[in-house]
Amino acid sequence: MKFARLGAPGSEIPVLVQDERTFDLRPLTSDVDGDFLASDFRARVADALAAGTLAELPDAVSLRVGSPIARPGAVICIGQNYAAHARESGAEPPTVPIMFLKTPNTVVGPNDTVTIPRGSEKTDWEVELGVVIGASAAYLDSPDEADAHIAGYVVANDVSERTFQMEVSGGQWSKGKIAFGFNPTGPWLVTPDEVDVQNLRLRSWVNGEPRQDSNTNDMIFDVRTIVHHLSQYVTLEPGDLILTGTPQGVAFGGKFPYLQPGDVVDIEIEGLGHQRQEFVAWEAQK
Structure with a gap:
């Protein structure tokens, strides 16, 4: 469905x-x-x-397409979950999941305009598989229990401001992740029976030029492992959204320029749909 x-x-x-x-x-x-x-x-x-x-x-x-889920109670993200992306970021692949948070007001429609933060010079794109929780999960005994707590999957763009994330972060990443609208989501919530979640192609484009092209089978930590791991530290509730990491091909890797006003980003995951955002300057939104 x-x-x-x-x-x-x-x-x-x-x-x-x-x-x-x-x-x-x-x-x-x-x-x-x-x-x-x-x-x-x-x-x-x-x-x-x-x-x-x-x-x-x-x-x-x-009609406008909104996020396929109402504003979640929590948006929990996993960093550097694709080995090639970790390497392009200058880091070794993690041995345990790296967790950070986005705020609920980052979740907007898949085709909504995204505002580049005031003063930003390093706004970046990240195609990601999103997991939507369907039943409360706390202290799951094993990854095999995760499926019973998943309502479905979504496409997400984990938009990031890298100066805020890395240079003025104080050691945490969330400053670069929490600007309003920094999580376009959708177009659909797709139930688990519709997709082979660990074998989905993820792609992104900027102004029609290819950027990311990978598969969820390249994840370091698969969906079940992520849900199980998170449940040891936080009670996941129905409607919560988990972002599972992005593959290589973002601006932070150094091969591509960061986003500028007027740029258009396309994000797509096989079976989960396509989204497109125009990026605009903060000054233009006054």
């Missing part, structure tokens, strides 16, 4: 996308949020669809 949220920011309509048809989920839920994801949502939607109680949403194609 593919879930989306369509409409103006703050007024998105929850929908099911199936066979090029878009079904309004408001008879079942007001949003694709933690409460919905924790409520055996796939079975409920399947039953409603079979019963004919879900109507198609008129003019769905004309």
Whole structure:
């Protein structure tokens, strides 16, 4: 199943996308949020669809695409989870997952405009697989238990400001990760049965020029390991979003220039959809 949220920011309509048809989920839920994801949502939607109680949403194609999940309680990120990216960053691949945080207000629609922070000279792109939690997870006994706690997967762009992240960070990365809108997400939340999550192609482009091209099978720590590991330190709750790291091919590696106002970034993960953002200057948003 593919879930989306369509409409103006703050007024998105929850929908099911199936066979090029878009079904309004408001008879079942007001949003694709933690409460919905924790409520055996796939079975409920399947039953409603079979019963004919879900109507198609008129003019769905004309509506803005929002993040496919409502504002999460937490956005937890894993750094340097692809060996080649670790090396291009000047680091050895980690032996345990590196964790940092983004703020919930970084999560925006997949095609929303992204504002480059005031004074930024090193704004960067990062295509990432996002994991959406569907059931609370604390102290899982093994990675094999992770699947029961995952609602689905999303495309995410972990936009980063490298000066803030590395040079004025005080030793933590989050300063470079938390500007408003720095996590375009979607277009869809795709349930686990739809994808082979450890064999998905990830790609990015800047102004139509290829940047990243890798596969989730190159992760150092796979999805199950990440969820299990995080559960030893934080209680994961329904609706939380985990970003699982980016492959090589970002500006921080030194081969490509950082983003400038007017640049357009495309992000894509096989089976999870495509997103596109124009980057604009902070001054232009006043």
